[in-house]
Amino acid sequence: MKNIDYPTEILQSLEDYKIDFREFLPGHGKGAKLLLNFNKISGIEQVDGIILKGREIPNGIIADVLIKKGTKVEEPVHLCFGINKETGIQEIFPRIIAEDNTNVKIQAHCSFPNADGLTHKMFGHFYIGKNCEVTYSETHYHGENSGALVAPVSYIYVGENSVFENNFNLTKGTPGKVKILIDIYALDNSVVRSNVKAYGKNSKDSIRIRDSVFLEGENARSVIKLKAAAKDGGEVLMYGITEGNAPHCNGHVECSEIVLGRGSICRARPFIRATDPTSSVSHEASLGRFPQKWLDELMAKGLSEEEATNILIEAMLQEEEKF
Amino acid sequence: MLLELKEVTIPTLDQKCVIINEVSFGIKEGSIHAIIGPNGSGKSTLAYAIMGLGNYKVLHGKILFDGFDITNLSITERAKLGITLAWQEPARIDGLSVYRYITLGLKDTTKMREKVVEALNIVNLEPEKYINRKIDESLSGGERKRVELAAAIAMEPRLIILDEPDSGLDFIVLEDFMNIFEKIKRLNMTILLITHREDIGMVADYGTLLWRGDHIITDVFPKVMLRYCAKAGLKEFCKRTLFKDGAICFDDEYIDRIFREEGVS
Structure with a gap:
């Protein structure tokens, strides 16, 4: 990828998450990269075994990430979906396919440093093949003003004998109004770990998270960990859902929330359901102060x-x- | 005196009874001063009241630090004056690294890494092995206590309160801790040591004996220990073990006199 004119202020917030933002820039690191500024693709960098494609649409992008069969890479794939304007609507449609026997980490960053009435929507599909190890980590930064309206939806299919780890982190800046929906379907012998962290810092922040794992395959296992804090009027509502629908599957949901200051609200609702008598699903939740x-x-x-x-x-x- | 307690009374939280009853004594700057007494005598209560913990309010009396009345100051204000406390069972805060934890109390934020390394060396933890560790369950009880001590030392306080640093430690580690206390003393920090063990108390220059909330004696440590034994009726233990052939000995006549004063023949 040639040098590009990408606003650094979009990437700067990665430092708050202790991620070196230069890794996202051209000429740094060996990982594949895709940078989006509002609805324009600013750059794509490919590596062997990974195909990145983006198609611009009026308000955003359709982004395809294909990890070819047998590809194992150390360097993460970097995706940055940013806007440095105050307002506007950005819609992202990522389709991520990890073919069989792949091993990859994807680091995505959604950053709107000047957001003030901005909307970001994502509608993502992940297909993870057999015998894969895939980590998808997504950090968010919605500026320090009034945050953004952010509504990411992800449907994730985890194939046989695969391990999938999902990390969603929205703990820096002012989030704004956030609605996150994650549905993960786990097939035979797969392992799913999903960690979601959010921090509502004032009355402008309202965060709703629904993180679900459906254990559809025999011996599938999962752990959902939801952690949140709300202070000074912030509101966080978290649903952690696990269904045990297959023989000998095993799932656990853990919600912990800290509530501080007048007017702050935290609600944690672990929801578990078992339709197979040999499955095992558990939950724990805690709310309170330190x-x-x-x-x-x-x-x-x-x-x-x-x-x-x-x-x-x-x-x-x-x-x-x-x- | 670096710290003076003047007729300090501390009630229970509901104020229905008294835990510490009009206690007065002083702590000399640069010394190791042990507060001893049996379980329930109010040692830890006194330590927490000196640190200024909210649930341990002084009902009557005064606490003076370097002549300045700190009775109504908050924990934070007292810490900023140079008082800190290393807890008996310090918390394990999973998301904090040893480095971050130790730097929290640094007054001067220059050369932070050097200061952390130095503090870890004093408590005999290898810096390169521990500096990036988390303050979590992977640390043993002894390691966690050492990190707590390192954090206290790094603050460069004038007074460190050590609340039962001996609890849960085996005798090998205990010996090491006593050496660490000597090192802290050499850094011109004053130590207030809360303990109910005579062996760890022997490192102290001075002592105070509390008995059911009352102040019994403040003196050089062996005399305080002798009085403790007398009150507990441990004459044989005292003669055969505690002061037998040691550098600090009392003759039998003196020991008998102290025991007689406490009504033990």
């Missing part, structure tokens, strides 16, 4: 209560997942 002892420990290091709370929120939302 233990006073934790705050005291940090305050004894000279932090104010607010600083201590912010550190604990940061820690909760940055906690690395262990499986």
Whole structure:
């Protein structure tokens, strides 16, 4: 990919997520890349075994990512869907296909640093073949003003013996109005991990997340972990859904939320359903504030209560997942 | 005196009874001062009240730090004056690294890495192995306590309160901790050591004995320990074990006198 004129302010917010934004730029790293500014494709960089294609439509793009059979790459595929305008509507239609025996990481960033009444919609389909290991990580930044109206919808099919990890992170800036819907269908012996983190910081923020895993194959396993914090009037509603519909499948849903400040609302609703008598599905949910002892420990290091709370929120939302 | 307590009374949260009853004593700057006493004597309560924890309010009396009345100051304000506390069972905050945790209390944010490395070295944790570890369940109880101590040391406080640092540690680790306390003392930091173990208390210069919330004695540590044994009626233990052939010995006549004062023949 030749040097392109891509607004750095769109990528800058990656630093807040401790991701080196230069990895998304041409000439840096070895990974495949696709950069979108509003409805214009600013650049595509291909690598062996991965085909990236984009077709511009009036308000966005249809983006195809094809990982060819047997492809195993270390460097992540970088996708950036950005807008540096204040308003507008962006619609993204990603179709991601990982053929059999592939191993790939996809790092997507949706960034709207100046958003003030902007709308971003995504309607994504993922098809993951047999014996694959695919990680899809998506970070969001909706600026510091009033956020954006963001509504991503993803349907994900995970093939036999495959491992799929989904990481969705919306913890920086002001999110705005966000509605996330993720449906994952897990086939025989597949493993699904889905981690969603969100942080509503003020009354402009209303975040609704529905993350579902349907265990449709024998011995399929899944863990959904939803973590959120709401403060100063922010609102977060999280549904974690798992259905055990196949023999010996096993799923777990975990929702943890922290609510701080007057007017803030957190609601966590784990929903589990089993239609096969040999399946096993469990859930746990917690809502509340941090233990006073934790705050005291940090305050004894000279932090104010607010600083201590912010550190604990940061820690909760940055906690690395262990499986 | 670096810290002075003047007739300090601390009630239970519901204020129905008193945990600490008009306690007065002082802590000399640069010393290791142990507060000893049996379970339930109010040692930890006193430590938390000195740190300023919300559930341990002083009902009567004053706490002076370097002559300045800190009785009504918040934890944060006291920490900024140079008081900190290393907890008996510090929390495990999964998302924080050891590095981040130790840097939280640094007053000066220059050369942060050097300061973290130095603090980890003092507590005998290899910096390169621990600096990026998470403060989570993967740390053993002893490692977590060392990280807590390192965080306290990195703050360069004037007074470190160590709340039962011996709890849950085996004797090998305990010996190491006592060496660490000596190192902290050499950094010109004053240590207030809360313990109910005579062996760890022996590292202290001075001591205070609390008994059911009352102040019994403040003196050089061996005298305080002797009084503790007398109140507990542990004469044989005292003569045969505690002060037998040590550098600090009391003759039998003196020991008998102290025990008689406590009504033990």
